[in-house]
Amino acid sequence: MSQFEQVSVIKKANIYFDGKVTSRTIVFADGTKKTLGIMLPGEYEFGTDTKEIMEIQAGELSVLLPGTTEWLQINGTGEFTVPANAKFKLEVKTATDYICSYIAE
Amino acid sequence: MSQFEQVSVIKKANIYFDGKVTSRTIVFADGTKKTLGIMLPGEYEFGTDTKEIMEIQAGELSVLLPGTTEWLQINGTGEFTVPANAKFKLEVKTATDYICSYIAE
Numbered sequence: 001m002s003q004f005e006q007v008s009v010i011k012k013a014n015i016y017f018d019g020k021v022t023s024r025t026i027v028f029a030d031g032t033k034k035t036l037g038i039m040l041p042g043e044y045e046f047g048t049d050t051k052e053i054m055e056i057q058a059g060e061l062s063v064l065l066p067g068t069t070e071w072l073q074i075n076g077t078g079e080f081t082v083p084a085n086a087k088f089k090l091e092v093k094t095a096t097d098y099i100c101s102y103i104a105e
Numbered sequence: 106m107s108q109f110e111q112v113s114v115i116k117k118a119n120i121y122f123d124g125k126v127t128s129r130t131i132v133f134a135d136g137t138k139k140t141l142g143i144m145l146p147g148e149y150e151f152g153t154d155t156k157e158i159m160e161i162q163a164g165e166l167s168v169l170l171p172g173t174t175e176w177l178q179i180n181g182t183g184e185f186t187v188p189a190n191a192k193f194k195l196e197v198k199t200a201t202d203y204i205c206s207y208i209a210e
Contacts, residue, residue, distance in 0.1 A: 002115065002117070003113045004114045004116065006111055006112075006113070007112060007113070008108045008109065008110045009108060009109045009112055009131055010107065011109065011141065012162060012202060013143055013162070015202065018200060019145045019199075020145075022143045024129050024141055036114065038118055038124060038127045038143070040145075057116065057117060058117075095120055095124025095127070099116060
């Protein structure tokens with residue numbers, strides 16, 4: 001499926017790191033949310049509130065998941081999951097297009 | 106209205122200028138489209154196919170509309186219209202959050 005249907009889109013962007021990371025929030029009929037975002041090259045640390053599933057649609061980046069010491073490499077497409085209330089690090093090498101799903105537990 | 110409701114969102118981002126300009130396409134029930142985008146600081150020239158209405162939700166930028174010699178300044182919010190099949194220039198000074206509406210004539 002190349003698009004999400006019958007969703008609401010929040011007009012205002014989410015802007016982080018001077019705009020090097022930005023996203024748009026979409027809300028589904030059941031109240032769940034996703035963000036569709038872009039990360040430009042740089043090093044970032046993020047924290048989660050809920051569990052997050054990050055789907056990389058395009059890009060080249062490395063991910064250090066919480067509790068691990070090995071960087072996960074993604075070139076092109078990929079996916080990783082971050083538990084709730086955790087921190088993870090990213091080294092983004094090319095403009096990266098992602099979808100983040102927030103999973104209530 | 107702070108959100109667009111009952112729309113489809115194309116998953117893949119539109120990425121221009123190495124990611125310094127990116128947007129997401131949303132499609133309304135009547136088939137019309139808008140893009141919700143971010144422009145990072147830089148100088149850009151864009152061309153239109155249809156008439157476009159650009160709503161600036163946040164940002165600081167200057168706009169040179171086709172056929173004009175005076176730069177329009179926008180600080181914060183603003184709006185400008187570009188005719189179909191025209192070129193316009195932007196000097197973006199801060200990360201800028203915009204909504205572009207494509208108007209068939």
